[in-house]
Amino acid sequence: MQRCIETGGGNGQKDGQYPKGTGVIELSKVAYSYGGAQLFSDLTLTLAPGSFHFLTGPSGAGKTTLMKLCYAELVATSGMVKLFGKDARDLGRDGVALARRRIGVVHQDCQFLDHLPLADNVTLPLTLAGRGAEAQANLPDLLAWVGLTAQARQLPPELSGGERQRAALARAVIMSPDVILADEPTGNIDWDMSQRLLTLLVELNKMGKAVLIATHDLNLIRTAKAQVSARVLRLADRRLVAAGVDL
């Protein structure tokens, strides 16, 4: 059984501020246990700059947990998680926060601040980074890109599922991150909207961003593989295996 997934960047790599030859995110022999049960073990994965991956697997296999390990919301029980060449354990709280500014995450449940309008939610990463002026300059184009110009002043609870997913994507990319992690980004939206989101992610990948999408949607994966060189990983039975040839 293949446990170690080494992936090269094939879609517009760019040099990042981390050691050459390393991935933007690297998991090495990672295990994670929760409530006494081991969710997975001995998991190795490297996301190279400009790479495009899908992560599939049955519900409960640990896809969301794996994503959370990738942006250091969870800490591996054993093994090592490296963000931009540095062990996440050594980063400290501020270091993790700074690393997350280089990782755009589209959460399954979007995770907005409900008291702020959509525009402020989208620009939140830049505001927190003290780059508010830059946020205002880029916001109109970004909202137009995701088709949410008219909804800029609406509060998140007033948005539809698709609008929230697109807004989450806009927030994920506003810092021009090195990697985008999307957890079931098309879970709550119709096929047309999911195609539109996929197109956005493919565009970003062509701009050099590494992309990892966790999804159940095999049609989405097939469509993506027609547009971009994507690897498909399957998380099952506590192991991560390459599954691209089956699709």
Next chain:
Amino acid sequence: MTRLRRTLHLLTGAPEAERIVPPTGFTARLTLFTAAAMAFLAVFALALSLAAGRLADRWASELARTATLRISAPAGEMAAQTQAALRVLDTTPGVASARALTADEQRALLEPWFGPDLPLETLPVPQLIEIVEDVPGYDATGLRARLQAEVPGAVLDDHTRWREPLVQAAGRLRLLGFLAIGLIGAATAAMITLAAQAALAANAQVIRVLRLVGAQDVTIAGAFVRRFTLRALGGAAVGTLAGVVAVLFLPSADAAGGFLTGLGFQGLHWLWPLAIPPLAALVALVATRAAALANLRAQS
């Protein structure tokens, strides 16, 4: 220096940074009320401290430079002994002046106890001589020895016996006033810490989202610190103003109480309450920052 700069940035940072945390009505009202009430009390504690300080200083300085000579003698010898005592005092180094009180002055001293129209001349009242000391003062032991030899009926009272406990009491009162201010500050810090912790707990999900999109602890804490500090400043300003107005309307010490002192501010002391709002804001800043950073670290 960097720490100070970062702390100041919590206050001077962009106001929009505060918006990342939703308004919290309950904790806002609690902070405002606490700061206002504590500032109001602090004004009175400050007035008490300053008044006690004035009292202690007055008793220590004025009474320390005076003494009283009491002459008890038969009526026929009183004048001679008084003159003899004044001659001794005139030739004593360290005595600036000595003066026998007049009958009217002695009557005025006894009036609070015996009422007006006291027939002083018919009573065996001792003659009092007021002594004002020079700097550095006289030798009390030597003076007593001379008086014992030349004016047998004279008793020197240098006020030490009752002045020291009074000065000590006034000093303790001043200390208690400052202690009260310290306790008020500590209580303010405790209340604001509780309010900040309540706000942090109520915003746990907001804080989680902020962390996920790359917010550093100091940024998240800053949103709370700025909010609580400005509220404490505003509340304390209102409380201080109310306290100063209340002190203004306190009755002043009348002439009979001239030996005491008025409870309130005098002269430049009126400026002291101006320090209360900034100090309340400083207390809020430190308390909120500590609570926020501890809370955020505990979440990891």
